[in-house]
């Protein structure tokens with residue numbers, strides 16, 4: 001990539017903490033209508049190439065690395081080779097997860113399956129996958145319930161499904177605690193696909209569930225750009241709520257056009273303004289998590305295109321980060337923001353804050369507002385948005 005792109009402030013380096021799933025760059029382009037278009041890449045090759053490009057680490061599902069039917073000696077051999085590639089490159093595995101959707105066993109869900117044997121097997125598989133993740137150094141463990149849903153509403157009791165999902169998470173928190181694993185769990189919501197409807201369809205639903213768990217302090221969120229956009233939501237707003245609640249444990253960066261299937265496009269290849277406000281949010285708040293890409297190269301690409309995709313995911317993030325810094329330095333934008341801040345002051349008669357007291361409540365009930373003035377003021381958001389747009393389009 002060095003030849004194609006200059007070495008500059010947008011050049012990714014390990015300290016930027018960019019990570020990729022093995023399943024992302026490793027995606028072979030198979031889709032419901034067509035066969036793979038690229039050969040599978042070995043995990044060792046992925047680690048080596050991503051390290052060359054400046055990534056910090058890779059994340060994985062158990063079966064991205066170890067096939068589901070591997071014997072224990074095959075498993076150990078694979079893990080040994082993988083660890084030596086990590087050692088040689090300095091790459092890390094900050095996050096691990098379980099594939100609870102690929103095998104036909106999970107066709108009607110894992111933790112919410114109607115079949116108790118499937119639910120038990122899902123726990124068994126997850127415990128082994130947690131052991132693997134911890135062995136590789138993972139600190140975050142993601143739960144994406146891809147098959148936890150229905151096409152046929154009559155087939156599952158949705159109230160019971162919540163209880164089953166909670167029971168599984170409680171079990172696995174206890175498993176982590178009893179093994180002294182320093183893992184934090186990150187729940188990932190998605191409204192549909194591969195199921196017609198998936199339970200806990202948005203980050204907000206997930207957040208509400210967390211506070212009903214036995215160990216809410218261990219559990220947070222892994223919001224994904226595409227998944228919230230599929231639900232028609234503003235991603236940065238959802239992420240901000242998670243951040244404010246101390247629950248943003250991980251993030252899946254990608255892009256999506258509205259009203260489509262889960263496209264898993266390269267980060268910021270669509271909706272650059274939404275991506276900008278996301279990067280600005282993470283950077284302005286000095287969020288310490290990994291900048292993880294959960295996206296796929298276009299099906300038109302050969303292996304070169306895969307590495308172009310990976311490099312440019314990181315490069316675009318850094319360009320947007322630079323734009324966010326520029327936004328903070330832009331005099332005209334900052335002057336407009338100061339006029340907004342100036343309105344954030346209560347009339348002297350009301351005091352400094354709107355925190356309840358009986359005295360404030362009674363003063364407030366008697367206070368007479370200049371309502372016409374409030375009605376008539378223009379807020380200058382047209383100007384603010386145009387300046388933001390010009391900044392993003394590179395003319396500021």
Ligand code: GCO
Nearest residue numbers: 097142143144224252262294
């Ligand atoms: C998807 C999901 C997955 C998960 C991954 C890790 O829509 O396919 O986003 O990529 O993020 O399984 O849990």
Ligand code: MN
Nearest residue numbers: 188224252294
């Ligand atoms: Mn994801």
Ligand code: MN
Nearest residue numbers: 224226262264
């Ligand atoms: Mn996805």
